[in-house]
Amino acid sequence: MNKRNVVLLIFLLIGSISGYAQKRLIFQNDQLDESVEIKEGDYVKFRYKGYLNQEAEVESYVLEVTDAAVTFNPGGKKSEFRDDRTILLSDVTGFRKMYKLRPILAPITSLGVGIGIYYAIGTNDQFNNTEQLLYSLGATLGTSLLIKWVFKTDIKLKMSDGWYIRVVGGPY
Incomplete structure (x- = not known):
């Protein structure tokens, strides 16, 4: 086996391990005894406090979940001036998980x-x-x-109604 194949094998192994260790968001409401799980690749709509605390919404596929934020696929063509949209979990005021297709x-x-x-x-x-x-x-x-x-897209679950966010998963 040459060096190139070994490096490729290592990258594939790391990629497969990181795929199993992906983080997920769990929106939980103890009063209603309900929870909603959101993971990378899910299609969701979030309402959040935007710049200058105005209400803003994003409806897209989840690209990445971290301990403090969620990154969405902006959709459409990428340009040098457009970046993925990242929302802090502390800014989320409402959400809705929708059918992927x-x-x-x-x-x-x-x-x-x-x-x-x-x-x-x-x-x-x-x-x-x-x-x-x-x-x-x-x-x-x-x-x-x-x-x-x-196929309604309005926000139906609000953080003010007792919902809170937990981040689970990740590297072990």
Whole structure:
């Protein structure tokens, strides 16, 4: 085995060990006897005290959890002026854990319904192309509103209601 393969093997071993030792956030409410676990890769929405103590929100995938902060994937293209968003745990005022595929599933469902209705109406000779397009756009808009109602994103759990944060896991 050459030196390069040994170094690669060491990096893979360290990476696999650190994967098992990832930290998790446990939001706990003793009064309700409930807890919510958030780990790296989960899709969440946080409300927090931003710069100058104004309320701010972030909705994204969790990149990293540390003892004092959570780092989110900012999404979109990275540039030299844009960095990952890091929020201190002490600034969190509310949270909501959401389905991981929500950012992909919601628009695809809406678009699929619109295209499906366009082609379903297209087989009927009763409507011209403009009417088909308008009906499919209406169905897409209605589906989008229904998806927003079904896949709600509003903050439902607030720290002021007795929730607190524990960080668990990490290197042993």
